[in-house]
Amino acid sequence: MAKNDNAHAVRLVSSLVQTVGPEKAREFEETYPLSKSASIEKKFKWAQNVCDYLEQNFDPETVAIIRKACRCSDGKSNAAKLRKYLEQTDTIEDFVNAFNRHETFASLEYISDHKILFCYPECYCSCVKRVPQTLSETWCACTVGNAEETFRAVFHDGVRVTLRESIKTGADRCTLEVEW
Structure with missing residues (x-):
């Protein structure tokens, strides 16, 4: 075998x-x-x-x-960064702005006090990122698992993450909607 x-x-x-x-x-x-x-x-x-x-x-x-469940990361390092910005700000909008001023691996977009977009500027999946072909959205569901773990560590239970678009399905960026 x-x-x-x-x-x-x-x-x-x-x-x-x-x-x-x-x-x-x-x-x-x-x-x-x-x-x-x-x-x-x-x-x-x-x-x-x-x-x-x-x-x-x-x-x-x-x-x-x-x-x-196939996520590559437990989300702890990203969660620590996010928590730091959340603790330093008074509103979710300020949290989003603080994160975006200091981080480049991803960006946040404010939607409401209980919903944001979490966006990656590139595909980080070591298994597929170097091949310029598209894949089924099924492949990118692992990033939903990663984001759920990350944002649960920030906002606790009740976090729901939805994949809105991904680079490997043909979009310009990977976008996850995070609601809590």
């Missing part, structure tokens, strides 16, 4: 085990292995296969759960 030791593949298999069980996870792992040494083209093709497999085998809610 081919190696399946790429971090993206390991996270996906773990998420499949948790969400749909070990049998489905093993089936996927055997059909679509991905090694650490895979080329950028092979990683991109694997990501396409992931989207096709998930969309053909599971309902949209299950697909979202599976992909959200």
Whole structure:
């Protein structure tokens, strides 16, 4: 059997085990292995296969759960930055402005006192960012999981994140709506 030791593949298999069980996870792992040494083209093709497999085998809610658990980060470092700006300001609008003055990895847009947009100027996914082709929105659901963890650490429970657009689906930026 081919190696399946790429971090993206390991996270996906773990998420499949948790969400749909070990049998489905093993089936996927055997059909679509991905090694650490895979080329950028092979990683991109694997990501396409992931989207096709998930969309053909599971309902949209299950697909979202599976992909959200595949996040590359626990969001703690970004949450610490966001909390710092929130603690230094009196309003959400001031929080957004403070963040935007000091950070470049992302930007915030104020919508209301309980809703903002969290925007990335580029795709940060090491698995697909270097291939100039688009992918299904399914792939980008992992960033929803990352943003949920990040903003729960800032605003606590009741955070809802919705992917509005992503670079890998053809947009100019990745935009997530965050509501609490």
